[in-house]
Amino acid sequence: MLKHRIITALILAPLALAGVFGTDVQGFYWFVGGIVAVAAWEWARIAGYEAQSLRVAYAVYIAIWLIFARYLPATPILYAGLLWWLVAIVLVLRYPDTGRFWKQRSVKLFIGLFVLIPFWKTMLALREAEMSIGLDIEVHIILLYALLLTWAADTGAYFAGRAFGKAKLAPAVSPGKSWAGAWGGLACTVLLALASSAYLGLSASMTIQLVIITLLVAIISIFGDLTESMFKREACIKDSSNLLPGHGGVLDRIDSLTASIPVLTALLYSFAWISWGGQ
Numbered sequence: 403m404l405k406h407r408i409i410t411a412l413i414l415a416p417l418a419l420a421g422v423f424g425t426d427v428q429g430f431y432w433f434v435g436g437i438v439a440v441a442a443w444e445w446a447r448i449a450g451y452e453a454q455s456l457r458v459a460y461a462v463y464i465a466i467w468l469i470f471a472r473y474l475p476a477t478p479i480l481y482a483g484l485l486w487w488l489v490a491i492v493l494v495l496r497y498p499d500t501g502r503f504w505k506q507r508s509v510k511l512f513i514g515l516f517v518l519i520p521f522w523k524t525m526l527a528l529r530e531a532e533m534s535i536g537l538d539i540e541v542h543i544i545l546l547y548a549l550l551l552t553w554a555a556d557t558g559a560y561f562a563g564r565a566f567g568k569a570k571l572a573p574a575v576s577p578g579k580s581w582a583g584a585w586g587g588l589a590c591t592v593l594l595a596l597a598s599s600a601y602l603g604l605s606a607s608m609t610i611q612l613v614i615i616t617l618l619v620a621i622i623s624i625f626g627d628l629t630e631s632m633f634k635r636e637a638c639i640k641d642s643s644n645l646l647p648g649h650g651g652v653l654d655r656i657d658s659l660t661a662s663i664p665v666l667t668a669l670l671y672s673f674a675w676i677s678w679g680g681q
Contacts, residue, residue: 410646414655422545430529431472437652438522439465442514444642444653448633449510460511464518471519476527476667476678483520483664486513487622490629490661497575497632510633517629521660524667531676537602544676547598548619548666552658554594555587555620562586571624576631584624591620615669619662626661630654 421433442464446457471479493500504510528548531541563583571579595616599609630653634640641650649655670676 410649414646414649418549419546422549423542427526427530431526434522434525435465435468437656438468438518440645441642441651441653441656442518444651445514445518446511448630448637448639448642448653449514450507450637460514464514467515467519468522471523472526474523476523479520479523480527480664480668482516483524484668486516486520487625487661487665491625494572494575494625494628494632497572501636505636517660520664521656524664527667527678528663528670528676531670531678533675534677535608535675537604539602541676544670547594548659548663550594551591551616551619551666552623552662554590555623556658557587558590559583559587559624562589572628572631575628575635579628579631587624588617588620591616611673611675615666615673618669619666622665623658623662626658629661630657 421430425433439461443457443461446460449460451457451460493504504513525545528541528545531544533539533541533544559579560583562585563578563580566582566586567580569581570577571581571584592613595613596609598604599612604612630642634642642653643651645651646655667676671678
């Protein structure tokens, strides 16, 4: 399993970097849109639909929403995403008691809109944003940092959990996740923030801001992972699909990002690190 996980990661990482650095805005639009469409196909399975025709229909439905959302301002979609993740935190913390509120398949399909559309829109917002803090770096670096942050959290959680994971983080949702894994993931993200600060030559105050942003994003990324795990547990499935050997499906790879990207965008904007038009 670890071997397959590493091989798949070695293939996915260059593809992700090519998508971030090797595309213009329009190319990035299609790149992330394709990822979201596949994730929507997988989400329909999590929602309880096994028929391929229905799953493809939902993916097309989400794709139509992406085209529509492309021309909408980012801010209301960002707020909708943030509101959903506040609700998701409560659903995860109170699961399985909260399961009765979203057991219906139609409700889960509706929730998919709030998981996928804000993620896609805020990825575009970050791609089109401008740096506002006087750093001589391209906004691509922010997208790279978002990916590295999530990968650092996942990697730290994986190895710390395997080595020290006895106390379970959320046994009702995901018995395999532990407090040790969570702390290991957070520690890795702090190290990433400090290393990035040193590389970019940030001031002490900006370093503190970056650490705060990083920790908050890392924490919400845990809930992104747990939220998908909660829906999969209800659906009695282990992975969203088997498209990626050792990793499950596309949604299993971006579950943390669906939560962390909207929150990262909001925090960077709140701390005046970025600005974008069309709010």
